[in-house]
Amino acid sequence: MNAVPASLPASPDLASIKQRQQAAWSSGNYAVVGTTLQIVGEQLAEAVDLRWDEQVLDVAAGNGNATLAAARRGGRVVSTDYVPALLDLGRARADAEQLQVEFLPADAEALPFADDQFDVVLSTFGVMFTPDHAQAANELLRVCRPGGRIGLANWTPDGFIGQMFKVLGRHLPLPAGVQPPSLWGTHAHLHALFGERVSAISATPRLFNFRYRSAAHMVDVFRTWYGPVQKAFQALSADRAAELEDDLIALMERMRAGTGDGLVVPSEYLEIVVTRR
16 A cells, blocks of 8 residues: 655645634624625625515625625525624614515535525625635535526735735735635636636626725724734734734735825725626
8 A cells, every 4th residue: 555645735624724714703893894895785786787586695794785785676685694693783784774684694615505596696705715615616506596696796816905814824824725715806716616607707806995094093993803803913922913013004004095184995806796507
């Protein structure tokens, strides 16, 4: 029997990675940042040309930006996430607007729905963070009916959030074998994930403007409320945390728009519409 070479890399423990990710997104309160992104959900609902009474699934919905946008347009929406506290916040928002939405805890890599169940499947800055990209894409396709649309908003590698995760990765590298989330914001990766199972992939570059008082203010908000950034700071010693803060401030200042009062940081993302065969 041939021995396995010691140099072969071990496969990543995706289940363990997912548990750590879930803990990160459950910490802080993503909704503090997430709510500011509402316009992205509204634009995505328009991009998929959502129609009244269509069956809509929002995957990794967070506190419900795409969920609310779809429900406002008459969609019959099921909103899912693996962080129940975020679903509670989405439910409160829907109740305040008297929108009829079903909220259900679910893993984006193992959606508890039948094949071909939904006319439209959405995810804004959500499914891109799953550890198993191929499995997540398979699930999006499986629950979408033939001819249905999958609408995604994914940060690009070169945009601000993509660059922010690169900065985090320099201080706390990703586990070996894990693909960066920002790959979902590239044409090549989208075609690799969906391939011949779809009839069309449209990917339009867009910008979302983060708006804060200053770079220091933005770092403070993210390290307090945005789970992955909060966890990164908590994992570092005081000296290394200070270095991370300096690197994030430098990134924000480098990518800011204009020089006026306040901070505006444009962050590129792809607005994606995939049509299933």
